[in-house]
Amino acid sequence: MTERLLGPFNRVEGDLEVRLEIADGQIQSAQVVSPLYRGFETMLPGRAPLDALVIVPRICGICSVSQSAAAVTALRQLTGLTPPDNGRLAECLITAGENVADHLTHFYLFFMPDLARPAYAARPWHGRMAERFEAVKGQGAAEFLAARAAFMHLQGLMAGKWPHTLTLQPGGSARPLHQAECLQLTALLRSFRRFLEQRVYGGPLEAFAALAAPEELNDWRRRHPGDLSLFLEAAEDLDLARLGRCDADYLSFGVYEAPEGRLFPAGVWSGGRLAPLAPERISEDLSHAWMRSETLPDADKPGAYTWCKAPRYGGQVMQTGALARQLVAGQPLLHRLVAEQGGGVLARVLARHIEVARLLPEMEAWAARLIPGQPWCAPTPEWPRQGAGVGLTEAARGSLGHWLEVEEGRIRRYQIIAPTTWNFSPRDEAGVPGALEQALTGLPVAADDPMPVNVQHVVRSFDPCMVCTVH
């Protein structure tokens, strides 16, 4: 048995270390280590409830709006506020804007550069891959950064800036748009659609989102050259569908509370069946975290190996992210892929693209329904001195929950469970490893490879956000 320490594991958001035990050319067990502790849950108690809107986005520079949306949802429960339609639509647009940008940032900057590594120089697709996706130098990254920056004008227009906006409020949006600004919004969404259809998908978004079977996906790849098809070609060659599979159940809190209802529903996908979400079944296990209580650290705790707590749902390990969201939402292509090949690297990456292709048309429709002159934000009534609120939402990388308690007008308790806390959870008291730890176990690795590329594919396929994980 040899042990290997992989770190700094970069091109994830934040700092990450992975420890492996290897024997017989296979990973026998894995430990995922979140090495940074900042203590956000100790910062909030004693403060005015609205101060959470300044502090929690700063947990994370990449899921900043989602953190804000979770806090807003919790505060909304506390105050009983209902945002007007413009407010709801603005929140959908700002949140979707972040999530779409995050999905593509992950694809272009974090995940794909590994396929451009010299290790794949002998593969027939490598030349094209390196030209598009070599880290820092690839043409794809340059084109994406320009398109992303222009798309982020949505945040400048609707949220002041990104990251770390205060526009989302319990009553709705603090940023009313005038007629001219609504038109600018429409124009920038159309411009971003052009980038997606020309460079990423090689075809209409609606047609891609409607693919229902693996054969249709293969057909799309042959007919629609683009960055996504290049990934699909490599994925087939490397059998990424079967790489890094994880059998844990899939969790989604649901997201995009449009006036007519939620776009992506909440639920648990378990053994090919959908079950309703029961938030009271969520618990946190501290057995392997350097924590002596839910908020207080203990760097010397015996048996602990990470700052990450281990959330469980009904005592079970969960995986979360775009794949979970789309399985719960009933996306047929992903249902077939997971049923036939399991949930591996291909399904996780593909789910993000399906989601982007579904979201952009929704964003266009939401933007068309904004009505200047109608209200954007319901006035806040007298703040309750006591009460509680739960904010459940979905960041790009999965389920995000905030639990807030207020006493004598101040925050008494504020607990956060972030997406990667689920996916990169350590073992629990029963010794059951977290989702990534399970997905890595059994992977073949060469004895002399210091940083196996298949391990990198699996780890990055979860789109981890380490700063959220521990917070």
Next chain:
Amino acid sequence: MTAPLNLLWLQSGGCGGCTLSLLNAEQPDLFQRLEDAGIRLLWHPSLSRESGDEALAILRACAEGRERVDLLCIEGSIMTGPHGSGRYHLLSGTGRPMMDWVRELTARARHTLAIGSCAAFGGITALGDAGAVGLQFSGDQPGGLLGGAYRSGSGLPVINVAGCPTHPGWVLDTLLALALDRFSAADLDLLQRPRLYADHLVHHGCPRNEFYEFKASAEKPSDQGCMMENLGCKGTQAHADCNTRLWNGAGSCLRGGYPCISCTEPGFEHPGHPFAETPKVAGIPIGLPTDMPKAWFVALAALSKSATPRRVRENAVADHIVVTPAVKKTGLK
């Protein structure tokens, strides 16, 4: 053509938001901007190919002086806890506190830049009890990890590109000025921030200026009026060019409908009042505009309030224009 400058970027106790903000650079994009400035990205945790041992080899070469570090950018505060051990952030793969890596690398760097208010002053991370400090400041007190006497190889102290997050332009303008050798100690303000953005106030260019002039104030989120009197806005005090440079195309906090929380200032995380409420004594905000004598402010505010046109007064508490400006002939008669 001279050899490109090597840029090494590290992250510690922060949210990564300054890097994500940097990706918002446009016309041209981030990578082209660096190339055009003659800067080579030696390693960046979010962007570089090298991972694990490959990355450590680069860091070790820098720390041992075998690789030149012209520009060292540190993002996030330095975690010195618990009890000064730095164990709240061990650089992964090394078992060694990031604090120690930073000490070693800053001793080799030609220029050291603190990217964001966490790295500069401690920032939001310093709200916790994990011993988060800035590189050369703890709040507004000189010291931090490196001590007030620290100078990088160039003779400059740490350059504090403060902001939460930083604007991509603040970082890239500073890097370009350094690359062009157009940056000296005289280009830093008292808090060691680049004066190219810190000599301005957030107030400059605020589109709510007419409301400010007449003290026509917003009362609740989504109102169009000035946010200084009721909603906690510190734009008249905070140093930054947010409303002339603009964020993500055409944005800023004030344009986004929310107050300036003075995120470029040390200690902004401890305002001493709820962020979105203005503390007042006898109805007068405690924090007056920078350089404004209090008596004059009170006198002018009283006068301008009484002179407020109906259009400005009514629009200030509405979420859209309810009274349009009168149409008049603007030519001389």
